[in-house]
Amino acid sequence: MSAVSGRTPASPGAATIRLNGASQRLPASGFLADLVEELGFAGKRIAVEVNGQIVPKSHYGQVRLAADDRVEVVVAVGGG
Amino acid sequence: MGKIEHGSIAPLDTPFVMGGETFRSRLLVGTGKYRDFAQTRDAIEASGAQIVTVAIRRTNIGQDPGQPNLLDVLDPGRFTILPNTAGCYSAVEAVRTLRLARELLDGHDLVKLEVLGSKETLFPNMPETLKAAEVLVKDGFRVMVYCSDDPVQARMLEDIGCVAIMPLASLIGSGMGILNPWNLNIIINDARVPVIVDAGVGTASDAAIAMELGCDGVLMNTAIAAAGDPVRMAVAMRQGVEAGRNAFLAGRMPRRGYHADPSSPTAGLMS
Numbered sequence: 001m002s003a004v005s006g007r008t009p010a011s012p013g014a015a016t017i018r019l020n021g022a023s024q025r026l027p028a029s030g031f032l033a034d035l036v037e038e039l040g041f042a043g044k045r046i047a048v049e050v051n052g053q054i055v056p057k058s059h060y061g062q063v064r065l066a067a068d069d070r071v072e073v074v075v076a077v078g079g080g
Numbered sequence: 081m082g083k084i085e086h087g088s089i090a091p092l093d094t095p096f097v098m099g100g101e102t103f104r105s106r107l108l109v110g111t112g113k114y115r116d117f118a119q120t121r122d123a124i125e126a127s128g129a130q131i132v133t134v135a136i137r138r139t140n141i142g143q144d145p146g147q148p149n150l151l152d153v154l155d156p157g158r159f160t161i162l163p164n165t166a167g168c169y170s171a172v173e174a175v176r177t178l179r180l181a182r183e184l185l186d187g188h189d190l191v192k193l194e195v196l197g198s199k200e201t202l203f204p205n206m207p208e209t210l211k212a213a214e215v216l217v218k219d220g221f222r223v224m225v226y227c228s229d230d231p232v233q234a235r236m237l238e239d240i241g242c243v244a245i246m247p248l249a250s251l252i253g254s255g256m257g258i259l260n261p262w263n264l265n266i267i268i269n270d271a272r273v274p275v276i277v278d279a280g281v282g283t284a285s286d287a288a289i290a291m292e293l294g295c296d297g298v299l300m301n302t303a304i305a306a307a308g309d310p311v312r313m314a315v316a317m318r319q320g321v322e323a324g325r326n327a328f329l330a331g332r333m334p335r336r337g338y339h340a341d342p343s344s345p346t347a348g349l350m351s
Contacts, residue, residue, distance in 0.1 A: 076161070080302065
């Protein structure tokens with residue numbers, strides 16, 4: 001992952017990331033916000049971690065994913 | 081405090097203060113093992129609980145994103161959502177889970193820490209629990225902690241700064257009831273923070289016994305969710321907790337062994 005002003009992301013399109021342990025195509029823009037949108041989670045109660053680091057909701061639009069990034073998306077489920 | 085005045089109907093109670101917040105209900109409930117979200121909601125409403133535990137898990141990628149989410153059913157504006165670390169077997173995993181939970185719940189910092197040590201018994205791994213508690217308290221979390229019923233380690237958790245000590249009454253999901261009231265008593269008498277029996281309650285009388293011992297609250301999931309009629313059992317648990325609490329506040333009569341003492345006057349008997 002990189003901030004907008006950071007290094008250039010790996011060429012999008014062909015690249016894949018690991019999403020919740022499975023392979024997933026990187027969104028064209030590379031932005032985390034677009035991945036969240038594509039998955040249908042925009043505005044939902046989720047939390048996202050990229051390469052072991054929590055990304056606050058307000059930063060989704062500023063984080064660019066790179067090939068092989070490990071992304072975790074979690075939700076609240078029933079439990080004791 | 082706690083004395084019911086002549087003519088009053090509603091039993092008075094001391095406020096249940098935990099982590100700087102005051103709660104009305106001393107019954108805390110989980111949200112696992114219900115048939116569906118409708119049953120979850122109905123049982124939780126019937127229980128009167130204000131604090132409701134949830135687990136944090138990977139979302140299913142590819143499922144219909146329009147499907148309801150647990151937090152659509154349990155409005156975090158109405159309930160205090162208590163994220164747990166169920167399924168974590170190390171301090172590192174538990175801390176990671178609760179940091180994600182805090183992000184998920186917009187900065188909410190009241191959490192239930194549990195670090196398990198055995199897949200068969202779900203007994204806590206206390207060294208890892210202590211480690212995780214230390215990190216979380218330093219990180220600003222208000223930590224309610226599932227622990228063994230060892231008074232020495234309970235005190236250690238309190239010294240670290242946990243806001244509630246939650247010893248097991250018997251194994252998680254076992255429904256075996258209060259197996260060691262003596263240890264619980266020591267923990268309750270020593271603690272300066274709320275003590276909540278977490279795990280093992282099977283039926284309403286178990287909840288009442290826990291409260292009669294002087295616990296500040298009881299946390300349960302399976303006893304309600306796995307009951308024949310979960311909604312009715314939720315009502316029974318609410319009443320059991322209230323009955324036990326009132327019995328504790330009232331102070332039970334002394335046990336008299338074999339010395340019977342008639343309840344009716346011995347004078348004025350017809351000869």
